[in-house]
Amino acid sequence: MNRSDFSDVSRVDLRGVGVYSGAMGLDAQRAVLEDLRGVIEKAPLFHPETARGRKMSVRMTSAGHVGWVSDRRGYRYEPQHPRGMDWPPIPTRLLALWDAFAGADRAPDTCLINFYGEGAKMGLHQDRDEADLRQPVLSLSLGDDALFRVGNVEKGGKTESLWLHSGDVAVIGGAARLVYHGIDRVRFGSSALMPKGGRVNVTMRVAG
Numbered sequence: 001m002n003r004s005d006f007s008d009v010s011r012v013d014l015r016g017v018g019v020y021s022g023a024m025g026l027d028a029q030r031a032v033l034e035d036l037r038g039v040i041e042k043a044p045l046f047h048p049e050t051a052r053g054r055k056m057s058v059r060m061t062s063a064g065h066v067g068w069v070s071d072r073r074g075y076r077y078e079p080q081h082p083r084g085m086d087w088p089p090i091p092t093r094l095l096a097l098w099d100a101f102a103g104a105d106r107a108p109d110t111c112l113i114n115f116y117g118e119g120a121k122m123g124l125h126q127d128r129d130e131a132d133l134r135q136p137v138l139s140l141s142l143g144d145d146a147l148f149r150v151g152n153v154e155k156g157g158k159t160e161s162l163w164l165h166s167g168d169v170a171v172i173g174g175a176a177r178l179v180y181h182g183i184d185r186v187r188f189g190s191s192a193l194m195p196k197g198g199r200v201n202v203t204m205r206v207a208g
Contacts, residue, residue, distance in 0.1 A: 006023050006024055006100055009169075010022075014148070014150050015150045015151070015160055015179060016174065017150050017176050017181065018170065019168060019169070019170045020101060020171070021165070021168055022165070022167050023167060023168060024140065024167040025167065026166075026193070029166060029167050035093055035094070036091070038091075039088045040113070042085065042088045043067070043081045044081075045115055046060065046082055047060075048060055048069060048070035049070060050070065057116075057117075057119065057121060057122075058114045058115060058116055059115045059117070061081070061087075061113050062087050062113065063090045064089070064110040065109040066087065066109060066110050066207050067081060067110060068110065068207075075129050077110060090108060090110075091111075094202060094204060097140060098204050101169050103136065103173070104136055104173075104206065106206050108204035109208055110207045111203070111205075112201075112202070113203075114200070115199070115200055116144070116146065116186045117188075118197060118198075119188075120186060120199075121185055121186070124180040124181065125181070126179070127172065127178075127203075127205065128178055136173025136174070137171070137172040138169065140202040141167070141201055142193060142194075142202065143191045143193050143198050143200050144186050144194070144197060145164065145199075146164045146187070146199050146201070147162075147163055147164075147187075148183060149184050150179055151179060151180035151181065153179055155180060183201075186199050
């Protein structure tokens with residue numbers, strides 16, 4: 001599969017982050033959501049904690065060779081789920097999405113799956129726990145609309161925001177690879193993809 005296998009898209013540049021609106025059509029979104037349910041059955045969602053012991057508002061799990069975890073020991077990648085099982089493989093539909101949009105010379109070895117329930121958000125942060133920061137980060141939004149905010153490589157300064165909709169893809173790479181970014185809020189119940197509401201954000205990376 002390549003980019004021509006996905007929906008016709010328009011690209012918006014948000015402070016160096018490429019946002020592809022409607023990259024994945026509704027039928028493909030439903031298929032990926034079913035793939036993710038299979039991942040979650042094998043590696044259940046959990047609430048990560050910050051180093052200060054505060055639980056994050058999102059629930060998460062991973063697929064791939066390693067998964068991202070956070071607890072009092074800090075942020076890092078681990079080869080196993082906190083409950084001790086191996087992470088399931090990254091679904092092939094998501095690997096095809098990476099091939100189509102990431103523009104990378106390596107395949108992802110980790111896929112983070114974040115679930116945003118009502119009131120969940122993600123503060124401004126950098127994705128910098130990966131060994132090779134030349135490789136991009138690709139994220140797919142599924143479900144409810146989310147207000148995506150992007151800042152600068154250095155902390156502070158002006159930020160810009162836009163609403164991400166179900167099927168949108170964002171690629172953080174190049175000069176923007178270390179920009180601060182986050183989700184300010186989710187418009188709960190705004191998408192028909194998940195009738196009970198909520199947003200799933202799938203983030204693929206090259207960790208090692």
